[in-house]
Amino acid sequence: METIAHVKIEKLIFPQEDKPALKNIEFEINQGDFIVITGGVASGKSTLLHTLTGAIPHYHPAELTGKITLLGQDIKDIPLNRMSDYVGYMMQEPQNQLISLNVYEDVAFGLGNLEIPLEQIAQTVKKTLELVGLTDYENRQTASLSGGEAQRVVLAGVLALNAPILILDQPTAELDPQGRFELYQRLGLLNKTQRLTIILVMDRIEEVLNYANRVLYLKDGEIVKQYSPEEYYQDQIGYRPERLKSNNDKPQEIIAEMTQVSYQYKNNLLGCEDLHLKIYQGDFISVIGLNGSGKSTLAKLLIGLLKPSMGEVKMFNQPLNKKNLTKIRTQVGFLFQNPDYQIFASTLEEEVGFSLKLRGEQNEVIDQKIEESLKFVGLLDYKKLHPQRLSRGQRQLLALASILVSDPEFIIADEPTSGLDENQGYMIMDKLFDLSQKGKTILVITHDLAMAKTYSNRLVALHNHRIQLDISTKDLEKHLAALQDFGLNFK
Structure with a gap:
């Protein structure tokens, strides 16, 4: 050659x-x-x-x-x-x-x-x-x-x-x-x-x-x-561990609900159509689907970044509207697909502690929580560094730390492992899984079907802007053919 x-x-x-x-x-x-x-x-x-x-x-x-x-x-x-x-x-x-x-x-x-x-x-x-x-x-x-x-x-x-x-x-x-x-x-x-x-x-x-x-x-x-x-x-390339997911069939509190929700962008491009979805406390839901199927639109509707063109979104049994949006957002953490959309501070410790300062936490508490969060994501040694000196994967970890520091009840993560190596990706998912086992509710948008299968108790599959399947992960084998028709191959 x-x-x-x-x-x-x-x-x-x-x-x-x-x-x-x-x-x-x-x-x-x-x-x-x-x-x-x-x-x-x-x-x-x-x-x-x-x-x-x-x-x-x-x-x-x-x-x-x-x-x-x-x-x-x-x-x-x-x-x-x-x-x-x-x-x-x-x-x-x-x-x-x-x-x-x-x-x-x-x-x-x-x-x-x-x-x-x-x-x-x-x-x-x-x-x-x-x-x-x-x-x-x-x-x-x-x-x-x-x-x-x-x-x-x-x-x-x-x-x-x-x-x-x-x-x-x-x-x-x-x-x-x-x-x-x-x-x-x-x-x-x-x-x-x-x-x-x-x-x-x-x-x-x-x-x-x-x-x-x-x-x-x-x-x-x-x-x-x-x-x-x-x-x-x-x-x-090693083996991917299975996680023991809860089989608790007792009725759980509904913390989020979408009823007949549709959204159309200003250029008449359809974002999603007729979404019906109930999210229960402690759920670990993976939202899957091809690019452009409506996954990110669904997540933004849940956090109030987008307002439905039709239908209703409820969070914590309250309609999601301007009146209660600020209060609801204190209970929800949102991780963007691109971490640079939510990173703005001059140092890592300033970034992670920003929301705590807004809430009036004492300096000693803020310092302790910053240290714990940065240590978890492996960035404690860089706490004085400017975020843009980090790699894409490290900035993703920083964005996650800035969310977890506030201890939200419901975490929505749009491609949380994007830009991370496999070990870092599993570390993030392990942490989210542990939080779900402690009663936190997790909704992850992901293209990593192996991780979706490993960590989730529910899979919500979007295709052509609609929810086509909402199934328990333990029933995955029954739906493989349908998922493959949507371009989602778990084999």
């Missing part, structure tokens, strides 16, 4: 940091490689990608000792505005890469900068949208897209530029199982038929192993091992 890139990083240090973010890294990239880079939270995965895209050192200030070459060119000599000739790059958060009001304009933006004829642009946009599973999405408003749809639009814009190396940071973090399968399948096809070189960072890589030829495992900024896919599977 022809070597098209060489990476040698003796050390990489950011300003005001003593510890290298990367060190002792050396590997080659061959044309047609499909390399998966994985490792724990804050292991240096995204930072390594930044060195391959030229963002380091051209944009992010850092002292890089070593040399990186792409197609024979030293990356230090390639202007940042010419990097698209060498690599296509997709960031972790798709919202940071969406720049236009509608899908067509967003995918066409890079092509327009290259002064490609309009007719050719139209053909390329159509082709790449079909490739990522968004046929006929050209006129959709980007603001109306679900997280998974936004991720695919960004990917289409990157693929449209036809760079020889494709670099992807967590490309399926917000996709449903069917979306992940289809995307990996398409990437695998491009890799095999067009010899497109792919470098992909993922925390959980079991599903992509069939398409990869190499796996690089990072720990503390260093590649500690290089695997073949077969070696990685044998060494790293």
Whole structure:
């Protein structure tokens, strides 16, 4: 195979940091490689990608000792505005890469900068949208897209530029199982038929192993091992424990209820339709479904971020309206799909303690609760750090800590394990499960069907904006065929 890139990083240090973010890294990239880079939270995965895209050192200030070459060119000599000739790059958060009001304009933006004829642009946009599973999405408003749809639009814009190396940071973090399968399948096809070189960072890589030829495992900024896919599977992918879920059939208090609820967005896009749902104290409910099926809309209706176009939402036996919304929200914690939507403070301890200060808690109590919450999520050592210095996974943990510190009765989590490695994901779910066993009520929106099965006592499946199934997890086997018809394969 022809070597098209060489990476040698003796050390990489950011300003005001003593510890290298990367060190002792050396590997080659061959044309047609499909390399998966994985490792724990804050292991240096995204930072390594930044060195391959030229963002380091051209944009992010850092002292890089070593040399990186792409197609024979030293990356230090390639202007940042010419990097698209060498690599296509997709960031972790798709919202940071969406720049236009509608899908067509967003995918066409890079092509327009290259002064490609309009007719050719139209053909390329159509082709790449079909490739990522968004046929006929050209006129959709980007603001109306679900997280998974936004991720695919960004990917289409990157693929449209036809760079020889494709670099992807967590490309399926917000996709449903069917979306992940289809995307990996398409990437695998491009890799095999067009010899497109792919470098992909993922925390959980079991599903992509069939398409990869190499796996690089990072720990503390260093590649500690290089695997073949077969070696990685044998060494790293362990067994997923079952949790003993309560079989208590006694009547429980209803803490949330949706009756004939529908919601339509301003652009006439249907969010959900005729939802009927009762949530009982102590439930651990997983809401599952394909991207765009209405899962996030359902969650936002429950917390009052959206007002139903029709029907009624009750929380704690009270209608959810402006009069009692503030009081109800003191009993409910909401974790957004993107942690940056709810992080705003200058330090971690300030972020976690913000809600407690608003409630007038004493400083000694606040300090104790901040310490307990940050210790639980493994971020206590970073309490004086600015949140934006954290990785995406760490920011997700911080957002969870800022919710749990207030001890809410009902926790709604929209993709709480997004951006986390498997161990961190299980840690979060273990904590939520423990809370449910103590009488707290948990509703999780998730694309991780294995975790849904492991932790939940109920599964609520949405399809075509409606609740199609609301079943006990212990009855899952009876409904596998129906779930598969909705694109949800538990096997």
